[in-house]
Amino acid sequence: MVEVAEYGVESFDSRLRREAMAWLTVRTNDGEEWLTREDIQDFTLGGEKRRLQATQTGIWKPKDLSAALSIQTVYRAPGRERPYNDEVGSDGLLRYAWRGDDPDHPDNRALRSAMEQQVPLIWFFGVGMGPAVFQPVFPVYLLWEEPDQKQFVIDPNVGRGIVNRESPIEEHLRQYLMVETKRRLHQPVFRSTVLRAYRSKCAVCALAHKELLDAAHIVPDAAEQGIASIVNGMALCKIHHAAFDAHILGIRPDLVVEVRDDILAEVDGPMLTYGIQARHGQRLMELPANRREYPSRNLLEHAYQSFLSA
Incomplete structure (x- = not known):
C-alpha cells in the first residue's frame, strides 16, 4: 500500500x-x-x-x-x-x-x-x-x-x-559552509577511515570497544598542517585522546609514547598508574596494516614538539 x-x-x-x-x-x-x-x-x-x-x-x-x-x-x-x-x-x-x-x-x-x-x-x-x-x-x-x-x-x-x-x-557565509561541511561530511568520513584502519583499537592501549574510541587528529584540523587525511589521524580511546590533546602524553615520530615528567612523578590511582604512566617508553600497540596509512612522521614531529614545549 x-x-x-x-x-x-x-x-x-x-x-x-x-x-x-x-x-x-x-x-x-x-x-x-x-x-x-x-x-x-x-x-x-x-x-x-x-x-x-x-x-x-x-x-x-x-x-x-x-x-x-x-x-x-x-x-x-x-x-x-x-x-x-x-x-x-x-x-x-x-x-x-x-x-x-x-x-x-x-x-x-x-x-x-x-x-x-x-x-x-x-x-x-x-x-x-x-x-x-x-x-x-x-x-x-x-x-x-x-x-x-x-x-x-x-x-x-x-x-x-x-x-x-x-x-x-x-566570507562569513563561506566560513559557515566550510565548518558545517566538515562536520557533516569530513568528520564522519575521517572517523570511519581511521577506526577502520586501526581495526577499531586504540593505538596506545589496544582497547577494542568502538564506542570508547575517537579518531584523533595528530595536528588539529584547524591548524595549517591539520590535513583531513588518515596520515593525520590515530584511533585513540577517550582517555588517551584527552591526554594527547592536553600534552600529558606525546608520541614520538618513531611511534614511541612519552609521558610528561611531572605526570610520571605524580602519585594517584590505578588509572594514572596503569593507564598513563605504564605507557611511557612503549611503542604504539596498534597500527594500520597498510604502511601508507601510518601516521605521518612530519606531523608526529610537529605534535611532539608541541608536547615538549607544553
Whole structure:
C-alpha cells in the first residue's frame, strides 16, 4: 500500500529515498559505523531487494527512477590518486565530477535530473578497501552545475536556500559552509577511515570497544598542517585522546609514547598508574596494516614538539 504524504500520495521515488535513508540511519548507528558493499546490498523495500549503490561507476540510477539515487567516491590510500576528484571549492562548497567528458552521458543526465528535481541523494564515501568499505552520508543535494569544469556543486544539506549561483558567497557565509561541511561530511568520513584502519583499537592501549574510541587528529584540523587525511589521524580511546590533546602524553615520530615528567612523578590511582604512566617508553600497540596509512612522521614531529614545549 502506498503511504499518504502530507500533500497527497507519496511517490515511489520519495518512498524509496526515505526508506533507504531511514535504513542506513539504523544500520550505521546514526552515522557512527561504516558499511561494506555487501552490507549495503541487504536493503529491501516491500520485501524485495533494492540496490542502493553503483558497482562499476560512481553514479547509480535505478531503471524505475527518473533521477540518480546515489553517488560514490572510491577510497584511495595516501599517495594514490582517485580516478576522479571530488573537491571543495574556494566558496566552501563541494564539487562532484561528471562521468567522463560527455554532458549527455546517462549518468550525468541522471545527476542533472536529481539537481532539477531537488531530490536527496546518498553519498557513499569510500573509507577502506579489501573489502570495499563506505561511510554513507545523506541527504546531499546538487545545487547547480558547472559545465566548464565538468562538475556539479554538491551540498550536504547545508547551503540549500541560502546560496545560489548568481550571488557571490560572502566570507562569513563561506566560513559557515566550510565548518558545517566538515562536520557533516569530513568528520564522519575521517572517523570511519581511521577506526577502520586501526581495526577499531586504540593505538596506545589496544582497547577494542568502538564506542570508547575517537579518531584523533595528530595536528588539529584547524591548524595549517591539520590535513583531513588518515596520515593525520590515530584511533585513540577517550582517555588517551584527552591526554594527547592536553600534552600529558606525546608520541614520538618513531611511534614511541612519552609521558610528561611531572605526570610520571605524580602519585594517584590505578588509572594514572596503569593507564598513563605504564605507557611511557612503549611503542604504539596498534597500527594500520597498510604502511601508507601510518601516521605521518612530519606531523608526529610537529605534535611532539608541541608536547615538549607544553
